Amino acid sequence: MHELRFGLTAPAQCSYLATQQEQLVFLLPEQPLDAQLYQQLLQLNFRRSGEQLYTPHCPACRACHSVRINPAAFKASRSQRRLLKTAARAGWQYKLSDNISTDYFPLFASYINHKHADSSMFPPARQQLDAMLNCSWLKVHYLEQYYQQKLVAVSIVDETADAYSAVYTFFHPDVSAFSPGLLAILYLLQCTAQQQKDWLYLGYQIDECRKMAYKAAFLPQQRFIQGQWHSFG
Template identity: 30%
Template sequence: MRHQLTPVDSPLTSNALVMIHDQPQPCPYLEGRQARMPLHWPIRLVSPAEFDAYMEAGYRRSGTFLYRTRCGGCQACEPTRLDVERFCWSRSLRRVRDRGDRVLECRLQPPMADRSRVDLLNRHRDERNLASSGGPLSLADYEAFLVESCCDTQELSYWMGERLVALATVDLGATSLSAVYCFFDPDCAKLSLGTYSILKQIELAAATSRRYVYLGMYVAGNPHLNYKSRFVPQERRIDGRWQPIFVTNT
């Protein structure tokens, strides 16, 4: 497809994106469905304020690209966010946080790729049946997926002594934090590392005066994505606007 400039459907009228792909593909979230997820390449690095506007407009980031779902006749994917000041710390979530804090060290740094990270990601994908696209990821695959970026990106790594047990990639805007991807050691299931990582991201957003934590897509029919309903109160972008979702946690 020939590259073309496309306007941004958000307050970012001055920041053009180059469309590099817009073809139907197998849905990555629901088996047996077709998806349309146009990939756009920003013509320059995205500033923190611009990043906030992209998140507000329902975009997600993958590598150096931005995308939104454009699937005809399907609205199963619902971008989800939390208002940090209104977040409800239930007793069960506090237990997850406190249990993790007792045994884990959390480190924040720019993303990097090495063999320990690649091996942990591949193990996570294999044991959670997420490797449908083929064989294990290489170091170059990892870099393209979780290191290369078009905005301010950091990694939160979680360590048990000198053992890396989980890692979360996050994007930082001026007033938002976006959870990009998290993977963890299946042997540490008792620590609920996926939940623990989201809680640490909420704490990071609060400590840095960021209002929103964007959790990515909620898809009711996908068990790897529907866990997000546990974090409340939350908003989901439905029919082009952010709407409060009334669910409860325990």
């Protein structure tokens, strides 16, 4: 990896833990970025936000642990297998594509208004969604989920040579019972295996944050803790 220059954001209220302050290390703009460099930085706890790469570097907290899963080692739990069967019986369909098939913003706005009205993402903004959907230096995919021939969920998925990285999933509140976020991960694990990639990255796990608890159910998994990957499950 060639020499890189990074910046540090000012402390701010953490979006996930009310008692903590957050800071981010980010790759300074106007440096050459590509999928190969991103792959290296993914292995070091970085994530993508729009065109920018960042990692938490908080003053008094190390709760954010990047999670990745090797699809060859993953074993679906009984409840995960039951969820897949329930969706299949209901005629649930998936489509992973390089192209945006329609305007995702109404679905995104509905999701934010219903699920995250108390978060920093509220109110929903088109620019916020566009920053996740588009990246000039990286191949971005879009996993669409359909129920009764209607688009009900979208996952934004980055691709590198050895991995997929799930960036964000949003879905219509009416299909919450089907757990589209969990179905997205299960389907992406199948895609990761089919493409003979080593990892599916799920973003950060924060054990104290209830909204992130679902990631801990995908086992075995690895978490990046204090500079090293550790295996769980």
